[in-house]
Amino acid sequence: MTHAAEDLGPGPEPVDVLGRLHDATRRAGVPGPAAVIGDWLGHAAILAPSIRLDAGVAPPDRPRGWWFGHVSFPDRVAEAALPATVGGVTDGVLVFDGDRWSYRSVTAMPCPEWIRACVTPTRAADPPRPWTTAWTAPPRAPHREAVAACLDAIIAGEVYQACICTRYRGELTGAAVDLARSGIAALAPRKAAFLSGTWGSVVSFSPETFLRRTGDDVVSSPIKGTVPASTDPTVLLTSIKDVAENIMIVDLVRNDLGRVAVAGSVTVPELLVTRPAPGVWHLVSTVAARVPPQVGTGDLLDATFPPGSVTGAPKLRARELLRRWETDARGVYCGAIGVVEPDGDLDLNVAIRTVEIAPDNTMHLGVGGGITIDSDPDREWQECLDKAASIVSLEHPGLGHPGV
Structure with missing residues (x-):
């Protein structure tokens, strides 16, 4: 399946774009973002601006878009706090290649303005909200x-x-997305990821x-x-x-x-x-x-x-x-x-x-x-x-x- 790519130019760091997307989706009342940051398929970051992640949606062979999610360790899954498998598919993603952002879509639609606004370089980045x-x-x-x-x-x-x-x-006081932003910025792990939904959140600093x-x-x-x-x-x-x-x-x-x-x-x-x-x-x-x-x-x-x-x-x-x-x-x-x-x-x-x-x-x-x-x-x-x-x-x- 082919997908169109639209160059959006230079912009903020992925952790700052993640924060902007989170705020924008909350204001709009739509599902929040997901992100993989570090070294992923040759990119420095791939972000789903808004994606519904549901239990039971396993990694597909060829999704009709981009699948994000997790698959838990397969033993004793009934005892775990989060669902065994969580996933979702989006038809458009933001991709960061170290100095420039692009928007990629399977529908060939142009980047929505609210997403474009999240990667504008002229706006100062908001720091993560307080968390402990x-x-x-x-x-x-x-x-x-x-x-x-x-x-x-x-x-x-x-x-x-x-x-x-x-x-x-x-115990976390604050939002998982702010823990993720702070941790990824501080630790710079090779295979960082952020997933969230009504089922909970996953913040990964994996190497x-x-x-x-x-x-x-x-x-x-x-x-x-x-x-x-x-x-x-x-x-x-x-x-x-x-x-x-x-x-x-x-x-x-x-x-x-x-x-x-x-x-x-x-x-x-x-x-x-x-x-x-x-x-x-x-x-x-x-x-x-x-x-x-x-x-x-x-x-x-x-x-x-x-x-x-x-x-x-x-x-x-x-x-x-x-x-x-x-x-x-x-x-x-x-x-x-x-x-x-x-x-x-x-x-x-x-x-x-x-x-x-x-x-x-x-x-x-x-x-x-x-x-x-x-x-x-x-x-x-x-x-x-x-x-x-x-x-x-x-x-x-x-x-x-x-x-x-």
Whole structure:
């Protein structure tokens, strides 16, 4: 499906346009915006100016527009605070390519004036409205017990590794869109996303690409291996535990993509690359494949979801054990969030560093890490704290933070 593109020229940063769209849609009484910001299908941002996001609308193969939404981690979904799947389709989006905005539409209609006004460069950007968060850290003991159980399972040969997760609980005073704007501006994550509706909101500061499809080419960039931002990242490359953890998941992702890829097309163009993320350094690899044209979004997800980096190896047995070991349902955390374009191209993050906000403004923030035979329970706990630190310490510009 083709779509027309209208150049709108230079304009404000995506987080400021997101705020303007939110205000404009509230005044008009129509559904609010959705956004993916950072590195999405080669763009710095893709924004749906107004989109109704409903429960149960899964990523389609070729939407009649642009699909935005999330798919939750598939286990214990009945226990989660937000719907298992949320999505919606819009026929027009704003696209930012670093210095210019464009409006793209499947109807070939010109950009509506109210949307054009939101990207005008002559208007000063309004700061996010005041907001505060109050977080409660998870108890340490259940996580240690889960790590110990995982180590026993590794020794027994049931799994090679598994990702053990816990979660923070919190309360938000203010609007989710303002938390998103402040956090994206402060953290600059590679795969940020904002979704909202009557069901609640999702604010994602993820650094990880789960699946990106352009034409028949698919890539996945699993993250395994983490140290605090203050640490020399080269220690990841000399860590037996982190290197082994990453390579195991690379093999798992190769196997997953191999189920739908053209024979012989699965490659690993990047192996064990250190990259910065909010508050930490990560060890990242990239697996690439070519898929036949008849393989759609549903086929890709059937073969690869949930992401290997947040489950374990072997994946099915790890999931069975995680359902017993973890005290809370993961919900959107460790699922996927993103966009599908009219031609079937898609970009989905791994929903880590992701805040789930219920309609009553209660929040959840999942954190976790991969456990291998070399894991130390105390270091694994510290890794959880390190991953959460940049988010739980976020504050509105000009306002203090109440702490954890």
